[in-house]
Amino acid sequence: MKIWKYGDNINTDMLFPGKYTYTCSTADEIKPHLLEDLDPSFSKNVKKGDILVTGKNFGCGSSREQPVIGLKAVGIKAIVAESYARIFYRAAINQGLILIECPEAVKAFSEGDHIELDIDNGKIIVGENKFSFPKLPKEILAIRDAGGLLAYTRSKLKKK
Amino acid sequence: MDMTFVEKLLAEYSDNKDVIPGQIVTVHPDHLLTHDNTAAIIQKITNELKEYGVHSKSLSIIVLDHVIPAASEKTAVNHKVIRDFVRTYDIKNFFDVGVGVCHQIVVEKGFALPGKIILGSDSHTCSYGAIGAFSSGIDRTEAASLMLTGETWLKVPNSIKINLQGKLQFGLSAKDMILHIIGDISASGANYCSVEYHGDVGQLSLDDRFTIANMGVEMGAKNAVFLVDDITTNYLNSIGISRSSYKPVFPDKNALYSKELEYNLSEIEPMVACPHSVDNVKPVSDIAGLDIQQCLIGTCTNGRLSDLRIVAQILKNKKIHPDTRLLILPASKNIYEGALKEGIIETLVRAGGIILPPGCGPCLGAHQGVLAPGERCLSTANRNFKGRMGCKEAEIYLASPATVAASAIYGKIIDPRKEMKK
Numbered sequence: 001m002k003i004w005k006y007g008d009n010i011n012t013d014m015l016f017p018g019k020y021t022y023t024c025s026t027a028d029e030i031k032p033h034l035l036e037d038l039d040p041s042f043s044k045n046v047k048k049g050d051i052l053v054t055g056k057n058f059g060c061g062s063s064r065e066q067p068v069i070g071l072k073a074v075g076i077k078a079i080v081a082e083s084y085a086r087i088f089y090r091a092a093i094n095q096g097l098i099l100i101e102c103p104e105a106v107k108a109f110s111e112g113d114h115i116e117l118d119i120d121n122g123k124i125i126v127g128e129n130k131f132s133f134p135k136l137p138k139e140i141l142a143i144r145d146a147g148g149l150l151a152y153t154r155s156k157l158k159k160k
Numbered sequence: 161m162d163m164t165f166v167e168k169l170l171a172e173y174s175d176n177k178d179v180i181p182g183q184i185v186t187v188h189p190d191h192l193l194t195h196d197n198t199a200a201i202i203q204k205i206t207n208e209l210k211e212y213g214v215h216s217k218s219l220s221i222i223v224l225d226h227v228i229p230a231a232s233e234k235t236a237v238n239h240k241v242i243r244d245f246v247r248t249y250d251i252k253n254f255f256d257v258g259v260g261v262c263h264q265i266v267v268e269k270g271f272a273l274p275g276k277i278i279l280g281s282d283s284h285t286c287s288y289g290a291i292g293a294f295s296s297g298i299d300r301t302e303a304a305s306l307m308l309t310g311e312t313w314l315k316v317p318n319s320i321k322i323n324l325q326g327k328l329q330f331g332l333s334a335k336d337m338i339l340h341i342i343g344d345i346s347a348s349g350a351n352y353c354s355v356e357y358h359g360d361v362g363q364l365s366l367d368d369r370f371t372i373a374n375m376g377v378e379m380g381a382k383n384a385v386f387l388v389d390d391i392t393t394n395y396l397n398s399i400g401i402s403r404s405s406y407k408p409v410f411p412d413k414n415a416l417y418s419k420e421l422e423y424n425l426s427e428i429e430p431m432v433a434c435p436h437s438v439d440n441v442k443p444v445s446d447i448a449g450l451d452i453q454q455c456l457i458g459t460c461t462n463g464r465l466s467d468l469r470i471v472a473q474i475l476k477n478k479k480i481h482p483d484t485r486l487l488i489l490p491a492s493k494n495i496y497e498g499a500l501k502e503g504i505i506e507t508l509v510r511a512g513g514i515i516l517p518p519g520c521g522p523c524l525g526a527h528q529g530v531l532a533p534g535e536r537c538l539s540t541a542n543r544n545f546k547g548r549m550g551c552k553e554a555e556i557y558l559a560s561p562a563t564v565a566a567s568a569i570y571g572k573i574i575d576p577r578k579e580m581k582k
């Protein structure tokens with residue numbers, strides 16, 4: 001498992017350039033361009049189970065769910081950030097990509113540290129240090145547990 | 161309990177007596193905005209649409225603006241798919257290529273009303289706070305779900321009160337003011353929050369408020385709002401909407417704000433956001449003289465008639481510098497027509513400007529003015545992220561229409577005040 005570390009204010013254009021937004025929408029079209037302007041090595045080397053550790057305001061900028069779909073599709077286990085931009089946060093909930101907001105854990109992380117996650121219990125271990133993060137509200141867990149927003153909506157429509 | 165603007169509005173929409181920050185509520189927004197991304201949105205729910213149809217024919221507002229006219233076969237097919245959807249499901253509020261930038265259309269056609277909720281699959285949906293609406297950006301999947309169900313959840317945000325004091329000086333604009341504020345607050349300074357503008361807001365026209373609310377998302381805000389006053393009601397009157405057709409929401413006197421900030425507008429100078437983040441803001445005087453290869457005037461931030469008037473005043477009987485290009489995008493067909501009538505277009509074309517169709521143009525880097533490596537663009541848009549205008553080795557600087565127009569004459573970034581008549 002590799003940990004990809006990036007800084008503050010990583011915006012949607014760095015995660016997935018705007019010029020592709022009307023030509024790429026499926027996971028396969030998105031994958032080669034993931035993080036293209038931030039870290040060209042990412043899309044070639046990322047593996048299932050990898051974790052992203054980033055600073056403040058991750059995903060700021062446009063309403064752009066391609067990076068979320070792409071990160072989910074390449075198998076990113078979770079993103080651990082100091083904070084997220086809100087549209088990105090919502091998009092991640094809607095796609096079932098796991099986001100952890102834990103500034104202490106990000107600050108404690110240094111190159112080479114191992115990270116262990118216990119998502120259901122809100123625990124994260126970085127190297128030798130243990131941190132906790134708040135559980136998601138039940139309304140949001142319901143969406144995640146259904147397998148994302150569209151699956152959730154489908155089951156609601158069926159019940160009607 | 162005393163509540164802020166957003167608390168009061170979300171309480172009403174969720175049938176709660178009161179709400180508190182952090183609470184999750186279910187709401188039925190009045191409108192859902194989507195644009196060229198509508199094709200990708202409806203492709204997610206092809207089967208559900210067949211089975212259940214759309215929740216409401218009048219919920220959606222669809223505007224084709226991002227890549228217009230189509231730049232490739234793929235974008236042309238996108239547009240076609242959207243037109244077919246509009247026809248099949250009898251979508252009431254559809255605006256085809258050439259009508260304008262989506263946010264301008266929502267305001268211009270009277271969809272944005274005080275006290276309403278509008279969500280949109282575009283981050284600058286926050287613009288309608290200019291009219292006293294609650295509006296915010298969502299993603300494509302959520303837009304798809306809203307088309308089917310008409311409802312979604314919102315977390316009640318904390319509120320920040322920004323108190324504007326004093327008067328903007330000659331030659332200064334709402335753009336300089338909002339760049340100054342974002343430079344101070346930072347790109348994440350209002351994350352998840354509802355921003356309310358208070359104080360000496362009477363000097364800000366509806367266009368000014370639009371520019372300021374539009375950039376709310378650049379400080380991370382969920383929404384940014386001006387409370388309804390005569391300027392709002394006069395504007396709505398001017399587009400044929402009477403005072404009796406909406407119900408403004410005002411915060412209570414003792415509402416609780418998570419932060420209160422004050423800015424003295426009389427101290428603000430012409431400002432520029434430097435690469436590659438919107439909060440990297442400096443006074444123009446700090447970087448004056450920097451050469452620029454492309455100037456862009458327009459977008460949902462600054463493509464209104466009042467902006468074009470200032471630009472035309474500065475460029476009247478002048479020529480742009482031969483080492484730079486000037487692209488101009490009226491934000492809507494209406495604005496384009498107004499500019500034609502006032503002779504603005506003639507002035508701009510004579511000065512060497514290239515008029516692009518009302519839409520997003522090069523703002524998102526897909527077409528119509530993509531930059532080359534090493535080039536610099538001075539733009540009135542709202543975002544200067546690396547790669548935003550199609551090339552990651554190019555630089556984007558953001559400024560007011562006056563600064564961009566004056567700089568076009570010299571091919572260098574300059575303080576516009578010396579080119580303006582009092």
Ligand code: SF4
Pocket residue numbers: 226261262263282284459460461519520523524541542
């Ligand atoms: S003009 Fe630019 S910022 Fe505005 S909606 Fe279009 S692409 Fe987005």
